[in-house]
Amino acid sequence: MQSDYQIRPVERKDNAALATILRKVLIEFGVPKVGTAYQDPELDDMYGAYSKEWHSYLVVLKQDVLLGGAGIAPLHDGPTGVCELQKMYFAPEARGVGMGKRMISQLLQLATGFGYRLCYLETMPNMHAAQKLYAAAGFSYINAPMGNTGHYSCPVWMTKSLI
DSSP: OGGGEEEEEOOGGGHHHHHHHHHHHHHHTTOOSSSSGGGOGGGGOHHHHTSSTTOEEEEEEETTEEEEEEEEEEOTTOOTTEEEEEEEEEOGGGSSSSHHHHHHHHHHHHHHHHTOSEEEEEEOTTOHHHHHHHHHTTOEEESSOOSOOSOTTOOEEEEEEOO
């Protein structure tokens, strides 16, 4: 049941467990360690990375057990008013129960409140369930990357208008 799950902002105490979960999910899906979120320096300090203005990272818990999360932040080297949906990864226990939909909804509400006009994301071709979720949330495929995320190994790009 969705009521068994909680979504809240990331806290400093979540850093170690979150880094472990995110890396495990990336490995599970065969994501390259180079040119993807796997090598991002903020993976080990998500609290610090998302405690900045116009940033937010939310985590999913079930019975106080951390199961993953997702965030928004300004698109690096992107146009003004564009945010990026980042590092949305859940342990298997949080998949298929509606948490992705809830997470995206909450993050897009925050993004709109921050004044973003467009949300961008990058993903992997083999992450079919994620792409289906993004499309259901209103994201559309685009033909080229935006900004400079450093994730050159992520060849699927999508955007959603927030206005």
